[in-house]
Amino acid sequence: MVGIVIASHGDFADGIKMSGSMIFGEQKDVQSVTLQPSMGPDDLKAKLEEAVATFEDQDEVLFLVDLWGGTPFNQVNGLFEAHKDKWAIVAGLNLPMLIEAYASRLSMNSAQEIAAHIIETAKDGVKVRPESLQPKEAAKAAPKQQATGGQPGSFKYVLARVDSRLLHGQVATAWSKTTNPTRIIVVSDGVAKDDLRKQLIMQAAPVGVTAHVVPIDQMIKLAKDDKHFGGQRALLLFETPQDVLKAVEGGVPLKSVNVGSMAHSVGKVQPNKVLAFDQNDIDTYKKLESMGIKLDVRKVPTDSADNMDNIMKKAQAELDKNKQQ
Structure with a gap:
């Protein structure tokens, strides 16, 4: 090396x-x-x-x-x-x-x-906003990557990730470099209704990759009939495991889910530095596992995968302890 x-x-x-x-x-x-x-x-x-x-x-x-x-x-x-x-x-x-x-x-x-x-x-990496300040020779649109992989009429799902931060540095650089998507799709009902968050996400896409924000029902429709995006390499981002479950139950054909980060909030326990769970989260991940979906717990591609079952057992023990208090 x-x-x-x-x-x-x-x-x-x-x-x-x-x-x-x-x-x-x-x-x-x-x-x-x-x-x-x-x-x-x-x-x-x-x-x-x-x-x-x-x-x-x-x-x-x-x-x-x-x-x-x-x-x-x-x-x-x-x-x-x-x-x-x-x-x-x-x-x-x-x-x-x-x-x-x-x-x-x-x-x-x-x-x-x-x-x-x-x-x-x-x-x-040197850019400026407003874009009108960018030198003319540098303001030319970056060439889009050619759609590769997948069969006509179907996505090739290169990564599905649960990350409460959605599209940020680790995704835009590390995961994009290793999975080479042509589309990054944020699948979230809440974000789809928030014009500011949608705009910021689309601006955060790496050069040559197009970012979209779609509600879950729309992602299900695309998975079943994606003739407009067939053949594209899709990286899907979800805020919560519940959104993943709804998408999978609706027909989005995921085989594995990368679990990156889950923000802490009231009522949740945090068994490690980046993942926080309530009972619904644990039940949802167990249901995904029962459907044959592999859970890959890593922040970045070079990390060693953590054992999700062990993490959930620790979270469950903390939740049970809190109930008794």
């Missing part, structure tokens, strides 16, 4: 590394190196060398630095000269660049190949 060193002035490298982990999961062979006011160039160089020494493969290293010509870049560039046949440096670090680098490591084994690939994503 290509090792990645994130280098910056001040604590920027540490912060963006943390942000990347929140969105794409913890990463192997990634180190952040920061230039502090008390340090000199030689001190920074030593820290860079120490970071590279921790990597399993020290022949393939990608450096992501904050500023071209700054001290972090200059010290990285000095090390680069002895390895320029394989190492690579990209300056102008931003979060889209870092996430794309993480995703690229899943299929690319060369630091220089990844470096060339992530530049466009880094540029595309």
Whole structure:
């Protein structure tokens, strides 16, 4: 695996590394190196060398630095000269660049190949609202991905996910990169009636992917007769397991459901950091399991799957305890 060193002035490298982990999961062979006011160039160089020494493969290293010509870049560039046949440096670090680098490591084994690939994503991540302020050459509509997968007249369901946050960073980047949808469909009666939330969701779609918000009954109709979207790769997002159950009972042919996050509210218990349940939630998930639907508990694709039955047992015990009090 290509090792990645994130280098910056001040604590920027540490912060963006943390942000990347929140969105794409913890990463192997990634180190952040920061230039502090008390340090000199030689001190920074030593820290860079120490970071590279921790990597399993020290022949393939990608450096992501904050500023071209700054001290972090200059010290990285000095090390680069002895390895320029394989190492690579990209300056102008931003979060889209870092996430794309993480995703690229899943299929690319060369630091220089990844470096060339992530530049466009880094540029595309710089946007402005109102859109009229965007430079004309950058305001051209991004090309839409071609519909692939599935048979004419039917969706290919690449992911169905329960996530109270719906379309956010982990979905727009990590899950979209690994499932490659052409459509992201938020299935929610409540959101379908909220024009502001609908607009924000459609604007949050990754480049080349179209986002929709539909009520549950409309999703059921599309699943049965999707001639307008046949052949598309669909990623479905649900706020609650109850919405999933209603969709499945209506005829949406899901085989598995990824459980990402469920927000805490009054009357719910929280057996882990991201999932909160009441009795209805537990009963609903058990019914989905009884219908043969696999429950995959993961925040991001690189996480190991948690055991949903064990999580629900813990939640049930907490609910029962609360009843007795």
